[in-house]
Amino acid sequence: MIIVFAVFAILIFYDLQRFIRKKERARVFAIYIFFMAASLAVSLLLASERRPSSPSQWIEAILKMIGVLK
Amino acid sequence: MEKARISSTQLFLLLSGFLFGSTVILAPAQGAKNDAWLAMLLGGAGGTLLMWVYAAIALLNPSKTLVDILKEKLGKVAGNIFAVLYAWYFIHLASLVLRDFGEFICTATFPETPMVVVIGLFAVILVYAINSGIEVMGRLSELLVPVIPLIVVIISLSLITVHDFTAFLPILGNGMTPVLNAAFSFITFPFGETVAFLMLFPHVNKKEKLKKVVLVSAAISILLGIILFFRDISVLGSDLMARSTFIPHLTSLLIPGFNVEPLVDINLLIGGGVKISVCIYAAAKALSQIAGIGDYRKLTGSISTFCVVLSIWEYKNVLELFDWAEKVWPYYSIPFQIIVPLLLLLLSLREKSKPSDAGAES
Numbered sequence: 001m002i003i004v005f006a007v008f009a010i011l012i013f014y015d016l017q018r019f020i021r022k023k024e025r026a027r028v029f030a031i032y033i034f035f036m037a038a039s040l041a042v043s044l045l046l047a048s049e050r051r052p053s054s055p056s057q058w059i060e061a062i063l064k065m066i067g068v069l070k
Numbered sequence: 071m072e073k074a075r076i077s078s079t080q081l082f083l084l085l086s087g088f089l090f091g092s093t094v095i096l097a098p099a100q101g102a103k104n105d106a107w108l109a110m111l112l113g114g115a116g117g118t119l120l121m122w123v124y125a126a127i128a129l130l131n132p133s134k135t136l137v138d139i140l141k142e143k144l145g146k147v148a149g150n151i152f153a154v155l156y157a158w159y160f161i162h163l164a165s166l167v168l169r170d171f172g173e174f175i176c177t178a179t180f181p182e183t184p185m186v187v188v189i190g191l192f193a194v195i196l197v198y199a200i201n202s203g204i205e206v207m208g209r210l211s212e213l214l215v216p217v218i219p220l221i222v223v224i225i226s227l228s229l230i231t232v233h234d235f236t237a238f239l240p241i242l243g244n245g246m247t248p249v250l251n252a253a254f255s256f257i258t259f260p261f262g263e264t265v266a267f268l269m270l271f272p273h274v275n276k277k278e279k280l281k282k283v284v285l286v287s288a289a290i291s292i293l294l295g296i297i298l299f300f301r302d303i304s305v306l307g308s309d310l311m312a313r314s315t316f317i318p319h320l321t322s323l324l325i326p327g328f329n330v331e332p333l334v335d336i337n338l339l340i341g342g343g344v345k346i347s348v349c350i351y352a353a354a355k356a357l358s359q360i361a362g363i364g365d366y367r368k369l370t371g372s373i374s375t376f377c378v379v380l381s382i383w384e385y386k387n388v389l390e391l392f393d394w395a396e397k398v399w400p401y402y403s404i405p406f407q408i409i410v411p412l413l414l415l416l417l418s419l420r421e422k423s424k425p426s427d428a429g430a431e432s
Contacts, residue, residue, distance in 0.1 A: 015371055027361045028368050035372035039379040046383060054384045055162065060398050068401050 004043045012036055076270075078279040080208030082287050085267065087215040087344030089260045089291035092170040094218060094337040095316050098259055098295065101396065102252035104238050104308045106299050109252035114292035116253065117261025118285060120407065123415055124264060125284045128271035130418035136268035136352075137359040140410075143417040150360055152410060157356040159406045160266050161373060164349035165380035166395065168193065171342045172381065173388045178319050179335055189378050196343060197374045200351050201367045204273050207347055214340045219294060221333045225318075226301045228325045233304040256295075258400040261288065262407030263345075269352035315388060350374055 019028060045052050063069040076084070099109040131139045136156060141149035172189040180188060199207055242249070274280060302321050303311055314320045319334050354366040354373050363369070385391040 011371065011375060019368070024368065025363070028363055031357060031361060031363075031369055032372045035369075035376045039372075039376045042379050042383050046379075051383070051386070055380070056384045056394050056398070059402050060394070063398060063401055069398065 001044065001047045004040070004047050008036065008040050008043070074204045074273055075275045076204055076208035076273050078274060078276050078283050080212055081267075081270070081274050081280075082283045083211040083215040084208060084270070084344060084348065085264065085284065085287040086290055087211050087218070087341055088264060088267070088348055089287060090215070090218050090294065090337070090341040091260055091345035092167055092338065092342055093260055093291075093295060094222070094298070094341050095174050095318055095334060096170065099252040099256045099299075100312070100317070101255060102249045103244065103312055104240070104303070105242055105244070105249045106252060106303075107238065107296050108241070109249045110256055110292060110295050110299065112249065113253035113256025114261070114288065114295070116257040118288040118292075120257060120261055120411075121264050121284045121288050122281060123411055124268055125271070125281045127411060127415050127418060128268060129277060129280055130415070130422055132277055133272045135272055135355065135359065136265075137356050139268070139414055139418070143414055143421075153356055153360050156265075156406065156410075157353045157360070159403075160269075160349045160353035160356065161377055161380065163263055163266070164346045164353065165377045165384060166391075166399075167342050167345050167349070168377055168381040169384065169391055171338060171346075173391065174316055174319070174338055175335065177388065178316060178331065186378070186382055189381055192339075192343070193346075193374045193378045196347050196350065197370055199343070200347050200354070200370050200374075204270065204351065207344075207351070211344055215344065218337050218340055219290075221337050222294060222298060222301075225322050225325070225330055225333060226297065228328075228330065229301060229305050229321065232324060232326070234307065235304055237304045237307050238300065255396065255400050258403040258407055259395070260291070260345075262403055265407050265411060266348050266352040268411075269355050270348065315392070346377075350377060 015032065019032070042052065060069065099106040099113060102109040127139065131142075134142070137149075137153040140152045140156070143149070144152060168189050171192060172185040175188045176183060176185045199210060271277075271280065274283075298318060302317050305321050305324055306314065306317065310320075311317055316334075318337075319331065322330050322334050350370060350373055351366070354369040357369055357373070358364070358366040385394065
């Protein structure tokens, strides 16, 4: 858990510093935060051994629901 | 648009590296067992046709990426929705290949190393390559991709003394259905995945050679796949081949006298690296175009981080990964690889025929 926080802190600190210095637009921050927040949340859940259902399972469920897969 | 240019040779090698990708360790069309070579021929023909469709779309819409084409043909709202879905598809594909890579390295080479470390370190190198630009990726492929067939030839020749050349018989022992299923899988993996190149085609300097480049790289990929199949089945036999996870790796272990296992790792590093780089580049470029961000490099770090996490999150183990890739991936890929590109081709052809009609009327 601590390692996950440490890795993400380094990555976010490095990138955000660069973005602020270059005065990036809000949409760059929005996309960046979306991906990093999703990655951090999933990483923390995986680190605490509470694996959430994955996109592959959602895709499989959708394909079963519409009758493509049995 | 980014002014970077790649030559047709670089595109050819990028495409070939992409097509070899994880196929050099996973042996596609395995579902057809002894008749996988037939499935590869049939699927390869279909896959080549599909790649020809992508090239035709690119030629009908010169200097436009997939996102530009989607927005132009389907309108801004629908175009953006489809573009986001494609960005997701490229991210998902990159994460699948990263997982293939991680599973292979952690099974065969570094069994004591946590997979996230292997995948994470590989991703760091790839982000560096992607941020260096498409020209650097092209030059890297020029340098590295020719090594892949060389390694295949070295391993195949080293095994010449342990071959059983009748191992692929009987032909069509299980009927035609498994062959057709495997052929369909072979179209979607790896040929259909080259839809990601619609984000790269605008950077090719000689567009008139595009169709030729696509056809030659597809033909070489089919040929290499068939060579790999005949090598593996004549060394391992169909029964052991059906039960193995990483078939080419197992084959390379059987060379009498010396160990060439690292050569298979090198193949995956090169092929997988090219494939993941192209997918992350395509995703970052697509998202940057959708959001109106000038430089795709601002998004590569976060997208790559997400790909690493996604690759670990998706599957509990290698068996789940292979099962999903075999049963779900081909059907999940149909809209991205076949339906939308065909629709875009039809719309592009219709648009192309319009001005000449107007000219004839006037």
